[in-house]
Each structure stands twice: as C-alpha cells, then as structure tokens.
Amino acid sequence: MSRVRISTIVNGEPVEFLGGGGQSLLDALRDELRLTGSKEGCGTGDCGACSVVVDGRLVCSCLMLAPEAEGKRIETIEGMQEGSELHPLQRQFLEHAALQCGFCTPGLLVASKALLDRNPDPSETEVRYWLAGNMCRCTGYDKVVRAVLDAAAELRQERPR
Amino acid sequence: MSGVDYLSPTTIAEAVKALGQAGGGARLMAGGTDLLVQMRGGRAKPQTVIDIKRIPGLMDIRAEGGGFVIGAATSGAVLGEHAALRKAWPGIVEAANLIGSTQVQGRASLGGNLCNASPAADSVPALIAAAAVCIVEGSNGRREIPVEKVQISPGKMSLAPDEILIAFRLPPRPAKSGDAYLRLIPRTEMDIAVVGAGVSLTFDASGTCMAARVSVGAVAPTALLVEGAGMALVGSKLDEGALAKMDAAVAAACKPISDKRGTAEYRTKIACVLARRAALIARERAGA
Numbered sequence: 449m450s451r452v453r454i455s456t457i458v459n460g461e462p463v464e465f466l467g468g469g470g471q472s473l474l475d476a477l478r479d480e481l482r483l484t485g486s487k488e489g490c491g492t493g494d495c496g497a498c499s500v501v502v503d504g505r506l507v508c509s510c511l512m513l514a515p516e517a518e519g520k521r522i523e524t525i526e527g528m529q530e531g532s533e534l535h536p537l538q539r540q541f542l543e544h545a546a547l548q549c550g551f552c553t554p555g556l557l558v559a560s561k562a563l564l565d566r567n568p569d570p571s572e573t574e575v576r577y578w579l580a581g582n583m584c585r586c587t588g589y590d591k592v593v594r595a596v597l598d599a600a601a602e603l604r605q606e607r608p609r
Numbered sequence: 610m611s612g613v614d615y616l617s618p619t620t621i622a623e624a625v626k627a628l629g630q631a632g633g634g635a636r637l638m639a640g641g642t643d644l645l646v647q648m649r650g651g652r653a654k655p656q657t658v659i660d661i662k663r664i665p666g667l668m669d670i671r672a673e674g675g676g677f678v679i680g681a682a683t684s685g686a687v688l689g690e691h692a693a694l695r696k697a698w699p700g701i702v703e704a705a706n707l708i709g710s711t712q713v714q715g716r717a718s719l720g721g722n723l724c725n726a727s728p729a730a731d732s733v734p735a736l737i738a739a740a741a742v743c744i745v746e747g748s749n750g751r752r753e754i755p756v757e758k759v760q761i762s763p764g765k766m767s768l769a770p771d772e773i774l775i776a777f778r779l780p781p782r783p784a785k786s787g788d789a790y791l792r793l794i795p796r797t798e799m800d801i802a803v804v805g806a807g808v809s810l811t812f813d814a815s816g817t818c819m820a821a822r823v824s825v826g827a828v829a830p831t832a833l834l835v836e837g838a839g840m841a842l843v844g845s846k847l848d849e850g851a852l853a854k855m856d857a858a859v860a861a862a863c864k865p866i867s868d869k870r871g872t873a874e875y876r877t878k879i880a881c882v883l884a885r886r887a888a889l890i891a892r893e894r895a896g897a
Contacts, residue, residue: 450614469658470613470648492646494799496712505686505715511645512716513638515615516660559711580798581710 456517458483459527467514474498476514477524485525485554489583496582499555499562500524506562508581525554528561536602537561540595548586556582560596568604572597613648617660621746621775624659629748629771631657637773639667639682640716642709643725667720667775670694675781678744681720681774689714698779699894700788700807700887704735707792710799720774726760727801729827733760734807735790737824737834741779747772757824760831783820786811787894789887792826793879795870802827803870806859806883808890810842812897818842823855823888825880827870828863835862838884847892855888856881 450469457463458481465480472491477483477500486509489495493511500509501523528535537560540546547553556579563570563578570578575596576589584592618624628635636655638644639662647653661667667680670691677694685705688694695702701719708717708731722732723743736756743754747769754767756777761767768774788809794800805826811819823838837858845851865876 450612452615468613469615472645491649493642493709493713496710499712502715505684506712507715508712511640511642511713513615513641513645513658513660515617516641516662518617562711577798578711581712 452515454515454518456519457521459523467517469513469515471514472510473500473502473512473514473517473522474509476517477509477522480514483524483526486558487551487554489551489555494581494583495552495555496559496579497552497555499558499582501558501562506559523558525558528557535561535599536606537564537596537599540599540602541592544591544595544598546587546591546595547584552582552584556584556592560592560599563596564600564603568600568607570597570600613655614657615660616657617663619663619665621664621773624661624664624773625747625771627657627659628773631659633770635659637661637724639718639721639724640684640713641721642713642717643721661773661775664775673778677779679719679777679779681776682718683720685709685714685717686711688719697782698735698739698788700790700809700891701732701735701739701741701779704732704790704792704805704807707731707790719777723756723759724766724768724774726762726764726766726831728760728763728830728832729802729805730832731790731792731802731805731826733832734805734824734826735788736777736807737832738790738807738809738822739779739788740809740822741777743774744776744778745772746775753778757832757834762830783811785813785895785897787891787896789890789894791883791887791890793883801870804828804865804876804879804883805832806880806887808884808887810888810891810895810897812892812895816846816897818845818847818851818892818897821888823859823884825859825863825884828865828876828880830864833862835859835884837861842888847888852885852888855884859884 487497489497792805821839821842841854
C-alpha cells in the first residue's frame, strides 16, 4: 500500500527506489538500497547510529521518512572512503582504537565528517558538543574525540587554508 | 508505520484541504523529530502524514515590518546560523538550539516544538517572552494568535482541526532590548527541561526597564506568560526589590507536578532562580 517512487542522489549517484509512505529513510537505505552501513540503534533519534547528511545537514535517518528524500542529496558512510583510500577520520579511528563493537562507528564518522566539513579546527569542547547525539556503549568517547582532533589536524595539513 | 500515506503539498491551500479531508486521520509533519518517535511507539497512528516543508515560506526567515517572520518548519540549525536573528533575538535562538542533538537540530522546528504541545518545550517560553505571534491558516482563512494562546493542555492546542501554523511573527526590536532563555536539566545536553524561563526586556537610556515579559515552562500544563513578573520589573533598574517581586509573581503562577525530574517545590524554587538569571542576562544583552 502507498509505495511511491523516490528519486534521490546517494553518495553522488542518482538512485531510484520504491519506498513506503511511512517507511524511514534508514529502512529504505538498508532494505531497498542495501546500504547497511547506517545502523539502527534506537529508532528514536537518541543514539545517532543512523546519522546521514541530507542536503548538507546532519540528521538521523530514522527520524526522516523515505519519501522526504525525493530530490535530495544524501551522503552515507558508504561514500566516505575515496576509492581504496580510507578517509583520514576512518584511519584515525583505527589508529586510536576508537571503536570496539563498531555499531556506533558509522554514525560517529558521518557526524564527525559533518563537523570537520564546516569547522576544520574545532576545539575539544566543540567536538564533544557536536557529537553529543552519538552514543557509544563500549569504547566511550575519549578515544573518539582524540581521533577526531587528530584527523582535523591531518586534514588541515593536507589542505592548508 | 507501514500503510501510511505521505503527502507533500506545495501550497498552504492544498495542505489545508488535505488536512480537512483526512478528518482527524492526518498529522502534519515539519521536522518529524517528535511525530516519527510517536508513530514508532504507537502513540500516534495517522493514516496520512502531511509534510509541510515543501510549501514556500515554511522553511525560511524573512525580515518583515521591522521584525522577522520565521517559517514554522525552519530547523534549529538554520535559526542558529542566521546572524541577524541571533543578534535581535538571542534568547529565542538559544532556546531553539537547546532542543536535542546536532542531528535533531538539523530537522526540529519552532512550529513542531509548539504544536507538540509539551509543557517542557524549550522554545515556547522564549517565544512567549518575545511576544511572538503565530500566523495560522485554515478553511476559514488566515488569523494571528499569540503564542501563549496556542497550547491549552499537554498535547492539546487551540487550533481548529484544519488549521495549520505557517509562521511566527516577531515584533520590531526597540533599542536597548535583550532576551534570554535558561533551562535546568541534570546534565549538559540532550535532556528535557525540568524548568525553563524566558525573559525579554527593553530599557530606556537611563537603564530603567520600560517593558518586560517573563514566561516559564515545565511548571504548569502549558508554558505560562507571567504578567505580574513582567510588571514587577517595569519602572525598575532590576534592583533587589523588583527581582523579589518578580520571584513572588513567578512562584504564585507555578502549578507544577512532582515527577522523576523534580518535585513541585523544587520546580517552583528553580523557576524563580532561572527567571532572575535570565532577566540579568537579558539586561546585559540589552546593553543597559
């Protein structure tokens, strides 16, 4: 009932799929497009594991309906790596062992990239506030914050302003 | 949530018509950060979701008549990035930006925060203090209604079943004016207000308060405009006597419940503390 055709751009590629009127964007990404990097932790916008960027805004894909994606540009964790190269954030997360079970990691990476895209030199406090909507139940946050700050420093070196 | 119809009208008339035709089976959606949670938990079971974000004007901030008009579905993130709005109404922007995480800020709106009709909605006391007015449209046409007249009890609003909140109108800001919003939560982020207080003040050249509006949230079934609290400050320089009178008016207006977030006595006491602190911040911002 009430399946609609939805045209979007996901990680730079035009994509069309059939989605339900009440289906979340997260479910559409995972079940229709088989992009299973975005995770469902809570389904109520509290944990941030489903974080994606829609038209440049960081949002929880569980709190957005699939048909809302019509005509939007969506960026997910699957689009973060450049070719075979990990993004500096991904490398720094590995370097700092900023993950254990890894369930929150895609959301943390997408959220961290959204921060660095708009603020290349965040303070530790800014990182902590920005990531307040991303829960991690095993590693905690210190290694994550250090990984983000080191990735930011690395990116500033790569692309001097 | 399967079997729900999704509509995204591109005019107000179309949205009003769809809402009327659904006869109570539809819910309007702005950012969806409350609605989708309610649908998932089974507390809301709409047959139709009407997304209002594709209607022109619902997602932007315009300077108009010396003040601002803010589309009802404009996200907190957009409010926070609007330098002129932040300068004129820092209290409204800080209240809106306290709602949820960065991700929630990307979607959550002033209109949704008001129409969810929670007594603890952070932006509502700030809007009431600012004397913000809602622009509402339904099958009987367009009307304007003060923000404090919209909520009538938790989850209930005074709008007609086919009326849509389309925008907020903020009045022109006189010189030497400032506003502020403070809330108490037991942590620094991501929580619901135990108490909130919004204050908007205007001073004359000598630093005497000429106009004052004080609103408190989470201490009654709806956010309250405490007229006596504003009157206590008018004509004063926010001296101890005036602030004590404001305390008394705020305390008298509070009718909180006791729950896991705080007892009625605690909430009443904190409402007075926050109103005072917000008043002093508003004065500092006014440059008085």
